[in-house]
Amino acid sequence: MSYLSDVMQMVREMNPAEPEFHQAVKEVLDSLAPVVKKHEKEYKANKVLERLVEPERSISFRVPWVDDKGKVQVNRGFRVQFNSALGPYKGGLRFHPSVNRSSMNFLAFEQTFKNALTGQPIGGGKGGSNFNPKGKSDREVMAFCQSFMTELHKYIGPNEDVPAGDIGVGGREIGFLYGQYKRLTNQYEGVLTGKGLLWGGSLCRTEATGYGVCYLCEDMLNAHGKSLEGATVVVSGSGNVATYAVQKAQQMGAKVVTVSDSNGYVYDPDGIKVDVVKEIKEVRRGRISEYVKMVPTASYRDGKKVWEVPCDVALPCAIQNELDLDDAMDLVSGGCFAVTEGANMPTTREATDYLQRKGVLFMPGKASNAGGVAVSALEMSQNSMRLRRSFDDVDRDLKNIMDGIWTQVSTASADYGMEGNYVAGANIAGFRKVVKAMREQGFV
Numbered sequence: 001m002s003y004l005s006d007v008m009q010m011v012r013e014m015n016p017a018e019p020e021f022h023q024a025v026k027e028v029l030d031s032l033a034p035v036v037k038k039h040e041k042e043y044k045a046n047k048v049l050e051r052l053v054e055p056e057r058s059i060s061f062r063v064p065w066v067d068d069k070g071k072v073q074v075n076r077g078f079r080v081q082f083n084s085a086l087g088p089y090k091g092g093l094r095f096h097p098s099v100n101r102s103s104m105n106f107l108a109f110e111q112t113f114k115n116a117l118t119g120q121p122i123g124g125g126k127g128g129s130n131f132n133p134k135g136k137s138d139r140e141v142m143a144f145c146q147s148f149m150t151e152l153h154k155y156i157g158p159n160e161d162v163p164a165g166d167i168g169v170g171g172r173e174i175g176f177l178y179g180q181y182k183r184l185t186n187q188y189e190g191v192l193t194g195k196g197l198l199w200g201g202s203l204c205r206t207e208a209t210g211y212g213v214c215y216l217c218e219d220m221l222n223a224h225g226k227s228l229e230g231a232t233v234v235v236s237g238s239g240n241v242a243t244y245a246v247q248k249a250q251q252m253g254a255k256v257v258t259v260s261d262s263n264g265y266v267y268d269p270d271g272i273k274v275d276v277v278k279e280i281k282e283v284r285r286g287r288i289s290e291y292v293k294m295v296p297t298a299s300y301r302d303g304k305k306v307w308e309v310p311c312d313v314a315l316p317c318a319i320q321n322e323l324d325l326d327d328a329m330d331l332v333s334g335g336c337f338a339v340t341e342g343a344n345m346p347t348t349r350e351a352t353d354y355l356q357r358k359g360v361l362f363m364p365g366k367a368s369n370a371g372g373v374a375v376s377a378l379e380m381s382q383n384s385m386r387l388r389r390s391f392d393d394v395d396r397d398l399k400n401i402m403d404g405i406w407t408q409v410s411t412a413s414a415d416y417g418m419e420g421n422y423v424a425g426a427n428i429a430g431f432r433k434v435v436k437a438m439r440e441q442g443f444v
């Protein structure tokens with residue numbers, strides 16, 4: 001067996017029943033083959049890959065809380081501190097029923113390479129809980145967040161580990177978490193990002209992931225003589241990433257015709273109205289099906305996915321493995337020529353391979369959704385310096401960071417004779433930085 005397959009086998013044995021983690025590691029290891037071949041002796045001797053696939057620390061804990069009926073509920077909390085070679089652990093908290101050890105390990109592993117691509121001094125981590133905020137009252141969400149932070153605060157700090165939001169964790173949850181952290185530690189410090197603007201948050205953080213997706217998509221399209229301007233775009237999801245990807249794509253001249261949630265999707269032939277999506281999702285916390293009541297010219301398809309809609313560009317912005325092989329076939333037959341991932345690993349391996357074989361330009365999430373964590377790192381420095389920067393200033397930095405990611409990803413893929421394979425380019429570019437820092441810091 002080769003070194004790479006030995007390491008993959010080890011990951012499977014040490015982390016049984018963790019399919020998402022296996023999927024993420026396999027994708028990275030497969031695309032590292034040419035790099036590993038070049039340095040195999042040294043990597044093997046220093047157990048570079050074995051260290052890279054093992055989290056530095058992994059915490060799981062009980063989260064008891066009391067619901068509105070006075071009943072005790074118990075959830076499980078996680079924080080995976082995967083790799084701190086480049087800086088303090090950084091990565092979001094996800095509150096979703098699907099959260100388990102596998103999804104946490106996969107997300108924290110991916111985050112390590114993504115953070116490296118941003119060029120900011122941040123390591124990789126991820127956390128969350130199988131708590132489902134959907135349908136809970138504000139009081140219940142607060143009770144959960146306070147209990148979650150009562151345990152988590154022991155392991156985080158502005159120079160140690162700085163969590164942020166992710167699925168199910170937006171401004172409301174970050175507020176409750178921060179309040180409890182402050183109460184427990186008596187410190188007013190940059191320990192979470194995505195904070196409210198009155199208490200240390202950065203302008204442009206809310207928009208950063210979605211905007212960054214579009215900036216990187218445009219860089220990739222331009223390199224191939226195409227543009228978002230005039231393109232028909234389908235977007236999945238209607239949360240933070242999707243909403244601001246729709247907004248920026250429209251500002252760049254695209255026509256975005258879909259948004260979705262886990263129940264179905266909306267098709268608006270005249271272009272999605274972002275203010276309506278925000279009203280439903282950010283204010284009412286409702287279902288996307290309500291869109292058609294407010295925009296009667298739009299239609300709603302229950303239980304269906306957006307990929308059946310013909311388009312030029314697809315932006316999957318909802319959740320892992322939401323775009324499978326059948327969906328990829330639908331996209332290709334509908335004329336799609338580019339996919340840029342907004343979510344983390346939304347495209348299955350089979351779908352990614354198929355799209356690449358068919359010549360569809362494909363940008364993986366660890367490059368294209370890195371704008372969120374990049375602006376989080378800018379929020380960390382604003383907090384440390386007690387500074388407040390303007391929206392345009394931060395947005396300009398975001399655009400520069402995304403352009404830098406494009407350069408790294410396209411160059412790395414070309415360096416190893418895989419021009420146009422941006423999955424390989426992103427993995428190789430992130431890997432090279434993390435491994436260099438790890439080697440320089442010794443066997444830790």
Ligand code: NDP
Pocket residue numbers: 165166167168169209236237238239240241242260261262263317318319320322342343344369370372373
């Ligand atoms: P949100 O919780 O704000 O939104 C998630 C959206 O996805 C909701 O509209 C949700 O609908 C929808 N969704 C969930 N499951 C499905 C499904 N099976 N099919 C279709 N839609 C579904 O999360 P974010 O927007 O923050 O995150 C989205 C993705 O982007 C995640 O993969 C996340 O890890 C990634 N990401 C987020 C960053 C950020 O800054 N927020 C940064 C980098 C990556 P419903 O309400 O029905 O659940």
